[in-house]
Amino acid sequence: MKKVRYILVTLFTVFAITACEDLIVENLNDPDFDTAFSQPSDIKGVAGGLINTWFMTNHAYQGPGLALWTTSDAGTCSHGNAGMQDFGNEPRLVFNNKPSYSNASHFETYYNWIYSALSSANDVLMQTINNNVEMDDGSTPMVNAVAYFVQGLTLGYAGLLYDKGFIVTHETDMTQEIEPSPYADMVAAAIASLDKSIEISKANSFTIPADWIPGEPWSSAEFAQLASSYAARFLVFSARNKTEDNATDWNKVYTYSKNGIQKDFAPLADDIVWYSLYQTYSVYTGWAQVDMYVINLMDPDMPARFPTSGLFSDLPNDGKAASADARLESDFQYLSSCPFRAERGFYHFSSYRFKRLDQYLSTWTEPMPEFRKAENDYLIAEAALRTGKVQEAADVMNASARVTRGNLPPLPANEAQIADAIHYERMIELMLTGMGNEYFQMRKENKLQPGTILHLPITGSQLDVMLMDYYTFGPGTGTAGVDYSNGGWD
Numbered sequence: 001m002k003k004v005r006y007i008l009v010t011l012f013t014v015f016a017i018t019a020c021e022d023l024i025v026e027n028l029n030d031p032d033f034d035t036a037f038s039q040p041s042d043i044k045g046v047a048g049g050l051i052n053t054w055f056m057t058n059h060a061y062q063g064p065g066l067a068l069w070t071t072s073d074a075g076t077c078s079h080g081n082a083g084m085q086d087f088g089n090e091p092r093l094v095f096n097n098k099p100s101y102s103n104a105s106h107f108e109t110y111y112n113w114i115y116s117a118l119s120s121a122n123d124v125l126m127q128t129i130n131n132n133v134e135m136d137d138g139s140t141p142m143v144n145a146v147a148y149f150v151q152g153l154t155l156g157y158a159g160l161l162y163d164k165g166f167i168v169t170h171e172t173d174m175t176q177e178i179e180p181s182p183y184a185d186m187v188a189a190a191i192a193s194l195d196k197s198i199e200i201s202k203a204n205s206f207t208i209p210a211d212w213i214p215g216e217p218w219s220s221a222e223f224a225q226l227a228s229s230y231a232a233r234f235l236v237f238s239a240r241n242k243t244e245d246n247a248t249d250w251n252k253v254y255t256y257s258k259n260g261i262q263k264d265f266a267p268l269a270d271d272i273v274w275y276s277l278y279q280t281y282s283v284y285t286g287w288a289q290v291d292m293y294v295i296n297l298m299d300p301d302m303p304a305r306f307p308t309s310g311l312f313s314d315l316p317n318d319g320k321a322a323s324a325d326a327r328l329e330s331d332f333q334y335l336s337s338c339p340f341r342a343e344r345g346f347y348h349f350s351s352y353r354f355k356r357l358d359q360y361l362s363t364w365t366e367p368m369p370e371f372r373k374a375e376n377d378y379l380i381a382e383a384a385l386r387t388g389k390v391q392e393a394a395d396v397m398n399a400s401a402r403v404t405r406g407n408l409p410p411l412p413a414n415e416a417q418i419a420d421a422i423h424y425e426r427m428i429e430l431m432l433t434g435m436g437n438e439y440f441q442m443r444k445e446n447k448l449q450p451g452t453i454l455h456l457p458i459t460g461s462q463l464d465v466m467l468m469d470y471y472t473f474g475p476g477t478g479t480a481g482v483d484y485s486n487g488g489w490d
Contacts, residue, residue, distance in 0.1 A: 037123060037127060038127065038131075038133065040133060040134065040135045040136045040137075041136075043123075043124055043127050043128060043133060043135070043143065044135055044139065044143055046120055046123060046124055047124045047143040047146050047147055047212075048209065048211065048212050049120075049212075050117065050120060050121055050124070050146055050147060050149075050150040051146065051149070051150060051212055051213055051267075052212070052267075052273060052274065053113075053116070053117045053120060053150075054114075054117045054150050054153050054154060055267060055274070055370065056274075056275075057110065057113040057114055057116075057117055058157065058278070058370075058434075058435045059275075059276035059277065059278040059279065059368070059370075059435060060109070060110070060113070060277055060278065061082060061106075061277035061278070061280075061281060062105055062106055062109040062110065062113075063106060063109065063110040063113075063278065063435065064083070064106060064107055064110055064161065064435075064436070064456065065278040065435040065436060066081075066082040066083065066084050066106075066278065066281055066282065066288070067082060067083035067084055067086070067087035067103075067106065068087070068435070068436045068438075068439040069084075069282060069288075069432070069438060069439070070084045070085075070087050070088035070288070070291075071087035071088060071092070071439060071448070071449075071452050071453075072438040072439035072441075072442045072443075072448065073291045073293040073294075073442065073448075073449065073489070074290070074291055074293070074294055074427060074431065074438035074439075074442075075282055075288050075289065075290060075291055075354075075438075076088055076288065076289055076290070076291040076292075076340075076348050076349075076350050077287065077288040077289070077340070077348065078340035078341050078344040078345065078348040079287065079288075079340075080102075080103075081103075081281075082103060082106050082281065083103040083106055083107075084288065085344060085348070086103060088348060089345070090345065090347050090449065091449075091450070091451055091475065092449055092450065092451035092452050092453075092474065092475055092484075092485075093451075093474060093475070094472060094473070094474030094475060094476075094477045095453050095456070095457070095472045095473055095474050096472070097456075097457050097459065097460040097463075097470065097471070097472035098460045098470070099459075099460045099461045099464065101460075104459075104460065104461075107456060107459055108459050108460070108461050111162075111458075111459045111462065114154050114157055114158055115154070115158075115166075117150060117153075117154045118150075118151060118154035118155065118158075118168065119168075120150075121147045121148075121150040121151040121154065122151065122168065122169055122170045124143060124144075124147040125144065125147045125148070125151065125169070125170035126170040128140055128143060128144055128147070129144065129170060130170055130171075139206065141200050141201075141203070141204035141206065141220075142204070142206040142208070142220070144196075144197075144200050145197045145200040145201045145204070145206075145220070145223060145227075146197075146208070146212065146223075148193045148194070148196040148197035148200065149193075149194065149197040149223070149226075149227050149230075151169060151190075151193040152190045152191070152192075152193035152194035152197060152227065152230065152231075153190070153194075153230060154190075155167065155169075155186055155187075155189045155190035155193060156186070156187060156190030156191075156194075156230065156233075156234040158183075158186050159183045159184070159185075159186030159187035159189075159190055159234065159238055160183075160187070160234065160237055160238055160436065160440060161436070161455060161456050162183060162186075162455055162456050162457070162458060163182070163183060163455045163456070163457055163458075163473070163483065164180040164181060164182050164183060164186070164458065165180060165181060165183070165186050165458070166178055166180055166181070167181050167185065167186060167189045169189070169193070180458065183238065183240075183455065184238070187234050187235070187238045190231075190234055191231050191234060191235070194227045194228070194230060194231045194234075195231070197223075197224070197227040198224045198227045198228055198231075198259075201220045201221070201223045201224035201227065202220070202221070202224045204220055205219075205220050206219075206220045207219050207220070208223060213267055214267055214268040214270065214274055215266065215267055215268030215367050216263060216264075216266070216268075216367075222261070222262070222263070224259075225259060225260050225261045225262065226260075226261055226265055226371070228256045228257070228259040228260045228261075229256070229257065229260035229261045229265075229371055229375075229376045229379070230371070231256040232253050232256035232257040232260060232376070232379045232383075233371070233375070233379065233434065235248055235249060235252060235253050235256070236248060236253055236379060236382065236440075236444070237436075237437070237440035237441070237443075237444065238440075239443070239444040240443060240444075240454045240455065240482060241443070241444070241446055241454070241481050241482070241487075242444065242445060242446045242487075244444070245444040245445065248386075250382075250383050250386035250387050251383075251387055253379060253382070253383040253386075254380070254383035254384060254387055256379075257376055257379035257380040257383055258380060260376040260379065260380070261371065261373055261376050262373060263373055264367070264369055264371070264372050264373050265369075265370050265371040265372075266367035266368055266369040266370060266371075266372075267367070267368055267370065268365070268366070268367050268368075269360065269364055269365050269366055269367070269368050270365060271364035271365060274368070275364065275368075276360075276368045278432075278435055279357055279360065279368060279432050280360075280361065282354065282432050283353065283354050283355070283356075283357050283358070283361065283432065284361065285353065286339045288353075289335070289338070289350040289352060289353045289354075290332060290350055290352045290353060290354050290431075291350060292304050292305055292306055292349075292350050292351070292352075293305075293489065294352075294427055294428065294431075295321050295332075295350070295351070295352050297424055297427060297428065298321060298323040298325050298327075298328050298332075298428065299321035299322055299323045299328070301316055301321075301322070302315065302316060302319070302321045303315065303316075304489070305347055306338075306346050306347060306348075306349035306350060306351075307346065308346055308347075309346070310342055310346040310349060312336060312337070312351065315351060318336065318351075319334070319335075319336070319351030319352075320334045320351065321334070321351075321352070324407075324408060324409075325406045325407070325408055325428070326405065326406055326407040327405055327406050327428060327429070330356070330405070331354065331355060331356040331428075331431070332352045332353070332354060332355060332356075333352060333353050333354075333355040334351060334352060335350075335351055335352060335353060336351070338350060338351070354431055354432060356431070356432075357432065369432075369433045370433060370434055371433065371434055372401075372429070372430060372433050374400055374401040374425070374429050374430065375426075375430050375433065375434070375437075377396055377397075377399075377400040377401070378396075378397075378400070378422050378425055378426060378429075378430075380393075380396050381393045381396040381397050381400070381418065381422055382419075382422050384396065385415060385418050385419065385422075390413045390414075390415055390418070391413045393413075393418050394410075394411050394412065394413045394414075394418055397411050397418060397421055397422070397425075398410040398411055400425070400429075401425070401429045402421060402424075402425050402429065405429070406428075406429070423441065423445060426438070426441045427441065442489070443485075446481075446485070446487030446488075447487060447488065447489040448485040448487060448488070449485065449488050449489070450475070450485055450486060450487070450488050451474060451475030451476075451484055451485060452484060452485040453473040453474055453478075453483065453484050453485075454473070454481075454482065454483055454484055454485060455473070455483070456473075457471050457472050457473060
């Protein structure tokens with residue numbers, strides 16, 4: 001039997017699966033839904049909170065961001081909170097996908113919240129597209145552009161993070177059984193939604209209200225650029241290994257990124273409705289630090305792992321690095337000691353923390369970088385490089401933050417040097433921007449340590465509801481190079 005039921009979780013509707021693989025969602029054909037959600041003001045009110053809901057989900061403490069940061073060797077932490085120690089353990093561990101896992105909430109909650117945001121976006125489009133409800137103030141195109149945008153972001157991140165997921169939109173026939181789709185299909189569906197947002201934004205003139213995206217104003221033309229940049233991010237970062245990375249449609253990436261943002265997407269925090277605990281806990285003094293792998297990129301004389309002795313005196317210059325990159329001084333802070341617990345392994349230790357976001361820690365009302373223009377620059381450069389436009393790739397890199405902030409010398413039109421520089425920049429310049437960026441970059445380059453999971457399984461609680469067999473990934477569990485890394489950076 002195929003049934004549609006209701007579930008309400010923390011004031012949001014979320015997707016789940018019941019026995020017999022029934023999808024639990026709102027019944028969008030229910031008269032009560034149409035009555036409660038038929039007024040234009042109701043629809044616009046939901047639309048106005050969509051970007052905030054997605055942003056707060058991706059930047060939440062209750063999410064996988066902190067664990068992905070440590071498992072990518074961009075950050076390091078021996079504290080047990082948020083899965084940071086578990087995901088940073090060496091050798092890597094098999095992911096515990098059971099609801100009883102002490103850090104399960106960081107993965108279960110994100111899964112529920114991301115589908116909750118998708119459900120809300122679908123609610124809006126169900127009324128404006130399917131039921132032809134128009135906003136009284138003429139803002140229907142803006143409402144639709146935002147709803148399609150968040151529909152794309154939620155499907156896209158499900159595709160980036162999970163081995164499979166559920167493609168459910170306002171066009172889905174809920175009378176039919178919905179099977180999980182592989183991550184590539186999730187990303188393709190996300191791109192289709194973003195394309196619709198781009199199309200609407202280009203065909204209309206509007207400015208996103210300040211409470212929808214606080215800080216820098218976003219015109220309809222700029223909003224189309226933002227959706228285009230996310231499409232490029234999803235295409236590039238969905239690769240699970242170097243083989244898939246090489247098979248990326250780089251011509252599409254080039255087109256999307258060339259039409260991408262010309263300014264940072266960095267909502268302004270108010271510490272009430274808009275804030276980033278992902279960025280807070282990554283940089284808060286005494287909490288987490290920058291992995292020595294990153295410091296080694298900036299100063300090759302510094303070892304990429306902390307000495308097994310645990311002594312700073314066994315590091316060159318007591319661990320104080322030197323680099324031609326000016327960002328070592330502007331963005332990173334040297335520390336002469338480490339607050340981590342020695343019995344959990346000295347490989348967690350580091351002599352640096354990330355200080356570029358310290359102003360945010362001081363005022364709590366600063367812009368929170370989610371998608372820097374520099375990231376779009378590097379997407380253009382990599383796409384140009386992969387499509388034979390080597391000189392253009394060099395020109396883009398030489399006009400980017402690598403030179404303007406880092407004061408590094410210009411790159412020649414050399415494929416290997418440009419490719420290395422792109423990797424370097426994504427680990428340095430883009431540190432702690434989009435959740436998971438460093439992990440996705442290391443993943444596609446086969447640089448994650450052996451055994452590191454390449455994607456998350458459907459959450460354990462969801463499997464329980466679906467009466468599906470338990471499964472997970474990690475060293476020896478799943479397929480090597482597909483579900484867990486058989487590469488590494490050593």
